[in-house]
Amino acid sequence: MTRSPRAATVAAGLVLAALAASALSLGEVALPLGEVVAVLGNAVGLGGEAPEQAAQIVWQIRAPRIAAALLVGAALAAAGTAYQGMFRNALVSPDILGVSAGAAAGAVLAIFFSQNALVMQAAAFGGGFVAVALAYAVAAAARGHDPGLALVLSGVVIGSLLGAVVALVKALADPLNQLPPITFWLLGSLAAVTPRDLAVAAPLVICGLVPLFLVRWRMNLLALDDDEARSLGIPVAALRIAVVCAATLMTAACVAISGVIGWVGLLVPHAARLLVGPEFSRLLPLAMLLGAAFLLVVDTLCRTASSIELPPGVVTALLGTPAFLFLLLRGRRRWQ
Amino acid sequence: MAVILEARALAFGFPGRRLARGLDLALSAGEVLCVLGPNGGGKTTLFRTLLGLHPALEGELLLDGAPLATLGRKTIAQRLGYVPQDHAPEYAFTVQEVALMGRAARIAFFGAPAARDFAAADAALEALGIAHLAGRPYTEVSGGERQLALLARALAQQPLALVLDEPTANLDFGNQVRVLRRLRELADRGLAVVFSTHRPDEAFHGASRALLLTTSGAFHYGAPEAVITAENLKAVYGVAVNVAAVNGTRVCVPEF
Numbered sequence: 001m002t003r004s005p006r007a008a009t010v011a012a013g014l015v016l017a018a019l020a021a022s023a024l025s026l027g028e029v030a031l032p033l034g035e036v037v038a039v040l041g042n043a044v045g046l047g048g049e050a051p052e053q054a055a056q057i058v059w060q061i062r063a064p065r066i067a068a069a070l071l072v073g074a075a076l077a078a079a080g081t082a083y084q085g086m087f088r089n090a091l092v093s094p095d096i097l098g099v100s101a102g103a104a105a106g107a108v109l110a111i112f113f114s115q116n117a118l119v120m121q122a123a124a125f126g127g128g129f130v131a132v133a134l135a136y137a138v139a140a141a142a143r144g145h146d147p148g149l150a151l152v153l154s155g156v157v158i159g160s161l162l163g164a165v166v167a168l169v170k171a172l173a174d175p176l177n178q179l180p181p182i183t184f185w186l187l188g189s190l191a192a193v194t195p196r197d198l199a200v201a202a203p204l205v206i207c208g209l210v211p212l213f214l215v216r217w218r219m220n221l222l223a224l225d226d227d228e229a230r231s232l233g234i235p236v237a238a239l240r241i242a243v244v245c246a247a248t249l250m251t252a253a254c255v256a257i258s259g260v261i262g263w264v265g266l267l268v269p270h271a272a273r274l275l276v277g278p279e280f281s282r283l284l285p286l287a288m289l290l291g292a293a294f295l296l297v298v299d300t301l302c303r304t305a306s307s308i309e310l311p312p313g314v315v316t317a318l319l320g321t322p323a324f325l326f327l328l329l330r331g332r333r334r335w336q
Numbered sequence: 337m338a339v340i341l342e343a344r345a346l347a348f349g350f351p352g353r354r355l356a357r358g359l360d361l362a363l364s365a366g367e368v369l370c371v372l373g374p375n376g377g378g379k380t381t382l383f384r385t386l387l388g389l390h391p392a393l394e395g396e397l398l399l400d401g402a403p404l405a406t407l408g409r410k411t412i413a414q415r416l417g418y419v420p421q422d423h424a425p426e427y428a429f430t431v432q433e434v435a436l437m438g439r440a441a442r443i444a445f446f447g448a449p450a451a452r453d454f455a456a457a458d459a460a461l462e463a464l465g466i467a468h469l470a471g472r473p474y475t476e477v478s479g480g481e482r483q484l485a486l487l488a489r490a491l492a493q494q495p496l497a498l499v500l501d502e503p504t505a506n507l508d509f510g511n512q513v514r515v516l517r518r519l520r521e522l523a524d525r526g527l528a529v530v531f532s533t534h535r536p537d538e539a540f541h542g543a544s545r546a547l548l549l550t551t552s553g554a555f556h557y558g559a560p561e562a563v564i565t566a567e568n569l570k571a572v573y574g575v576a577v578n579v580a581a582v583n584g585t586r587v588c589v590p591e592f
Contacts (some may be wrong), residue, residue, distance in 0.1 A: 043396050088426045217448040221437055228420050231387050232493070233413030233441030277473075278427035281448055 005276040005286070006325065013288040016070075019293055023066050023300045029056060060225055065326035066079075069299040070292040072258045073268075074251040075205040077291020080265025081272070082212055082247040085280055086222045086240055089148045090273075091327070092104060093266030094251040096129075096152055098159035099261065102131025103184065103248075103255035105165040111170050111182055116201050117256075125252035132248055134158045188259035188313030190299050197257040208250035211242055216281035219243065223278070263314050263320030264291055270327060338498045339364050340400055340528040341386070341416075347394035348385040355381055356553045360510055363497070363528045363545070368519055370539040370560065371532040373549030374573060379532045382549070383501055386530065388412050400496055413441035417490030419500040422482050428473035431485045435460055435470075438492030455493075460491035464518065479545065480511035487518070498522065500531040504538065516541045536577075539564045540586040548572060564588065 025031045031054050038050040039058045079095040087097075094100045098151070106127025110120040138154035166186065173179045182210065184192070220281070221229045222240060231238045253263070272287035295312065300320075302310040339362050347357035355378035363369055373379050384390035386397065388404045397404040400415050407415075417438070437459035442456075443449060449457075450457050461467045464484045469477055474485055476489040483503060490498055491577040520542030523529050529588070533539075537547040539560040548556040550572050556563045569577040569588065576591040 044470055052511060085427075214446040217443070218440065219443070220429070220433070221440055222439070223425065223429075225420065225423070227384065227387075227389050228418065230389055230409055231416075231418035232415060232437060232489075233410040235409060273427070277433075279433055 005037065005279075005282040007284045008054070008157060008275045009282070009289065011291065012286055016289050016293045016296070019296050019300075020066060020070065023069075023296055026063050026300055027057070028306050029057055029063060055096065064198060065190050065193060065299070065303075066193050066296065067198055068190045068258065069296045071198065071202055071205060072190065072254045072261065073264055073291040073293070073295025075208070075254050076261065076264040076289040076295070077268040077272075077287045077293075078209060078212060078255075079247040079251045079292075081269040081280070081284055081287045082219070082243050082319050083132075083265070084269050085219050085278075085283075086243050086247075087151055088223050089151055091148065091152050091266075092155065093263075093269075095159070095260065096266060097155040097261040098131035098135050098157075098162060099123055099128040099248055099251045100255055100260045101159035101162040101166070103128035103252040105131075105169075106171045106252070106262050107256050107295035108166050108182055108186070109184070112173055113176060117197065121200060121204060121256045124256040128248045128252040128255070129157075129245070131158050131162055132244055136244075142160075185259045187311040188261040188307075189311055190258050191303070191309055201253040201257045205250050208246040208248075208253070211246045212284060215239065216284055219280040220278075239278040259313070261295070261316060263316040263324075266296055267320055267323050270292055270323075339398075341530065342398040343386075343395065344398070345395035346385070346397060348382055348390070348392055350381075351393070354424055354553065356549060356555055356590040357394060358553065359395070359557070361545075361547070361557065363530065365496070365526045365528055365570060366523050368529040368531070368543040369545045369547060370543035370550045371530060371547045371549070372534070372536055372539065372564075372572075373532075373547075373555075374551055376390050377549040377551050378574075379549060380501070382504040383418075383499055384515070386470075386499055386512065387416065387418055389398070410441045412429045413493060413495075417493040417495035417498045419486045419490045419498065419503060421501050422479050422486070422506045423501075425475060426477045430470065431466065431472050431474050431477060431481075431488075432457060432461065432470040433473050435488040435492050438489035441493060455491045456494065461485075463491065464488050479506045480508065480515075483507060483511070483515060484518075487515075491522075495527070497530070501585075502532050502534070504533060504535070512538075513541070514530075536564050536569060536588045537586075561586065 003222035010334040021033060021036055024036045025033050035051060035054040035099055036058060039055045042050045062187065076094060083089050083092050083097060107120050110123040128313040135151065135155040135158045139151040147212050170179060170182060173182055215330050218239065221232055221234045226236050268291040272283050272290050276282045298312050298315045302312050338550060341363040343359050343361040347354055348533060349355035355380040371379055381390060386390050398411065399407060436453060439449055439453040443453060459465065461470055464487060466481060466484050466488065469481055474482060504517050507515060516538060516563040519529050519531060543560050548563050548568055556568050564579065566577050566579050578587055578589045578591065
């Protein structure tokens with residue numbers, strides 16, 4: 001285990017910057033990296049000769065989508081890191097706890113009733129919060145089972161119930177006007193994210209991140225038994241509710257603009273923990289950088305690997321399933 | 337010496353299932369109380385009550401002269417350190433990170449540990465002779481070392497009293513003796529110490545008081561020599577035991 005957290009975080013930041021520049025140059029019209037750098041330099045007032053067409057491709061087409069990948073990846077990874085720490089369970093994530101399914105159910109209902117973006121955000125948050133609250137309540141009531149297993153199972157069950165809600169809405173939706181956007185959106189995609197979506201989602205993600213950063217050190221104590229944490233002076237119940245709200249807000253904001261993109265919130269925190277250990281104030285920034293980089297790579301593959309656009313949820317699932325099985329089979333004693 | 341932990345006519349247990357009543361305790365700085373009792377005798381509930389994690393059914397608990405029920409969690413944590421049983425945690429925090437968690441009640445809510453917190457954690461590790469383990473993952477050190485790390489965390493709280501739940505339960509013989517010696521040393525430096533155990537002998541290893549709980553709700557409290565007797569052990573545990581003295585220290589020898 002590497003114990004030089006600053007180096008790991010700085011390295012991850014540099015890699016992310018390089019990836020973002022490469023992603024700007026890749027696409028149907030390949031732009032030389034030099035042109036991308038010139039366009040970016042122009043924007044921050046460094047001058048430089050940038051062709052008009054390149055600037056248009058960068059700013060109109062690629063930048064919003066890349067920004068969305070960075071935002072969603074970082075936010076899902078942050079939410080997953082928070083859930084895993086707070087529930088003392090390294091196998092949970094926004095999707096496993098049912099938060100993503102709940103947010104999707106809320107958002108789909110909002111589309112069904114033809115609401116605007118803000119209502120959709122609120123419905124996604126409401127659905128996500130109800131899902132995680134239900135999952136946690138069921139797991140807490142299921143005494144006599146391994147608590148970690150109970151939480152995973154109840155999250156999966158609540159998630160599938162909310163999946164049924166989504167299916168019901170699809171069955172009822174107008175097949176010409178409502179069903180196509182619902183189906184497209186449910187697959188999970190960053191292709192349709194507009195700058196206006198980003199303008200709604202980004203502040204919500206920041207609203208969720210600020211409390212997590214404020215309690216970044218205290219989060220570590222939620223990994224202890226409740227009695228232990230309380231005896232150390234932590235108001236466990238209040239802190240846990242605050243953190244659940246923050247993480248659920250971020251998840252819902254992402255789901256509302258990109259649909260359900262699984263696995264990021266489960267796997268990225270593990271990768272970050274391998275690099276800098278479980279201490280939350282070091283873990284959170286690195287997990288966000290890795291999450292942003294991961295989803296950026298996935299989304300760039302999705303839009304460039306073949307002539308048709310692949311849904312990123314498909315690619316994350318292809319990568320995520322074997323990684324999850326590996327974690328499960330390795331045993332749960334040593335989450336680094 | 338000032339009384340640090342005091343119970344007056346305390347009854348503890350659950351509504352509808354009282355475990356004991358009429359318990360009067362007074363523990364001063366420098367004293368060690370050894371709590372014994374059969375499984376189901378209420379040791380855990382008594383400890384949770386002493387820590388303010390579980391409400392008392394009757395009577396009053398005082399911590400450093402103030403009623404425990406009126407104190408916030410942060411204030412309690414500044415005065416009372418709790419050492420749970422050795423456990424396998426979910427994440428591989430380092431031993432130093434574990435000790436630092438003891439500073440939670442002395443760090444601003446939105447803050448992070450500052451230099452003086454690191455100094456307090458390191459001093460606690462140093463005092464317990466495990467400073468060399470500071471950077472090691474807590475999950476990879478031995479059970480005895482984990483117990484010491486949890487004790488270091490409690491010391492980093494800079495409390496007036498320590499409550500330890502079966503601190504010797506999972507340790508080998510040498511570490512059992514060493515932990516009990518540490519507790520005696522800590523009391524000599526001015527802490528009040530409460531610990532529970534399943535081995536009655538431990539009441540004679542540095543404890544100044546003993547409390548023997550029973551499943552019937554009765555209890556024996558007083559000097560270890562008066563509480564840990566053949567008669568009481570037979571009544572509580574249902575096995576015949578001789579209490580003898582070897583080189584001036586009493587030992588409990590079961591009859592076979």
